[in-house]
Amino acid sequence: xxxxxxxxxxxxxxxxxxxxxxxxxxxxxxxxxxxxxxxxxxxxxxxxxxxxxxxxxxxxxxxxxxxxxxxxxxxxxxxxxxxxxxxxxxxxxxxxxxxxxxxxxxxxxxxxxxxxxxxxxxxxxxxxxxxxxxxxxxxxxxxxxxxxxxxxxxxxxxxxxxxxxxxxxxxxxxxxxxxxxxxxxxxxxxxxxxxxxxxxxxxxxxxxxxxxxxxxxxxxxxxxxxxxxxxxxxxxxxxxxxxxxxxxxxxxxxxxxxxxxxxxxxxxxxxxxxxxxxxxxxxxxxx
Numbered sequence: 001x002x003x004x005x006x007x008x009x010x011x012x013x014x015x016x017x018x019x020x021x022x023x024x025x026x027x028x029x030x031x032x033x034x035x036x037x038x039x040x041x042x043x044x045x046x047x048x049x050x051x052x053x054x055x056x057x058x059x060x061x062x063x064x065x066x067x068x069x070x071x072x073x074x075x076x077x078x079x080x081x082x083x084x085x086x087x088x089x090x091x092x093x094x095x096x097x098x099x100x101x102x103x104x105x106x107x108x109x110x111x112x113x114x115x116x117x118x119x120x121x122x123x124x125x126x127x128x129x130x131x132x133x134x135x136x137x138x139x140x141x142x143x144x145x146x147x148x149x150x151x152x153x154x155x156x157x158x159x160x161x162x163x164x165x166x167x168x169x170x171x172x173x174x175x176x177x178x179x180x181x182x183x184x185x186x187x188x189x190x191x192x193x194x195x196x197x198x199x200x201x202x203x204x205x206x207x208x209x210x211x212x213x214x215x216x217x218x219x220x221x222x223x224x225x226x227x228x229x230x231x232x233x234x235x236x237x238x239x240x241x242x243x244x245x246x247x248x249x250x251x252x253x254x255x256x257x258x259x260x261x262x263x264x265x266x267x268x269x270x271x272x273x274x275x276x277x278x279x280x281x282x283x284x285x286x287x
Contacts, residue, residue: 037065037284039072050115051125065284073276074132083135090123093130137265140272144264146257154256159248164205165219166245170238172199177236188227190240205245215239 037044044065052064098108109119170190172180176197183193194201208220215230215237222228222241230237 039282040280044068047121051121071128071132074136075128078131078135083131085127085130090127140265140268144268146260151257154260155248155251159251162247164207164245166205166242168240169202169204170194170199172197172236174236
């Protein structure tokens with residue numbers, strides 16, 4: 001007899017101040033559905049637990065129940081903000097899941113029936129899960145972002161830092177020294193001086209140690225906009241500091257940005273979940 005088979009599941013179940021026992025059609029051999037918990041008065045059923053066990057691949061009943069409570073909290077929050085998924089989209093996703101498992105929708109229905117579940121159970125479960133996961137991510141992405149400053153700081157921590165200076169370099173024969181002094185003014189145009197004095201002009205990006213020793217020493221002491229001078233036996237060197245660049249090697253910028261974003265999304269999720277739990281009525285029937 002069908003009723004004998006499910007005898008152990010029958011009885012009164014406390015749900016806050018409500019007493020209820022929901023039954024699926026025993027005539028068709030479906031699971032007797034009892035309330036195992038509630039979130040703000042909305043029940044979590046035995047069929048939800050069974051579906052979660054199959055869908056998430058989880059075995060520990062306590063962990064499954066905790067997951068379902070979180071999903072229901074987020075689902076209710078998202079629905080209250082007008083987020084929904086149309087039935088035709090759920091149907092498409094269900095067909096895709098069946099296809100990826102080498103099944104037709106009809107065959108999937110037969111597999112679910114082995115566990116006392118229906119396609120409707122699966123669709124309802126999918127809708128809640130997708131809104132609570134994919135929907136929530138899209139919602140949080142509108143509030144969470146990675147700033148350039150955050151990314152640069154993370155790069156400095158993760159990678160090998162190289163500092164370079166962008167400079168203008170004028171090289172003149174030593175005999176041009178007096179002419180150079182006469183032409184130097186408050187606004188120094190090294191390229192113009194090279195044309196007047198017949199010197200060599202270059203605009204360079206240099207690392208520490210790449211210039212001749214005395215010039216290199218002066219360049220790395222100088223600040224943006226300053227002029228530095230050095231000489232050797234043949235030449236006079238004049239350098240104007242244009243800018244200091246900090247580069248980081250060994251870091252995939254896009255990957256790092258995604259890592260930071262994922263961390264911020266997780267933090268936002270945990271914060272939201274904590275607030276929802278604090279302001280919700282959650283009742284667990286079974287212990």
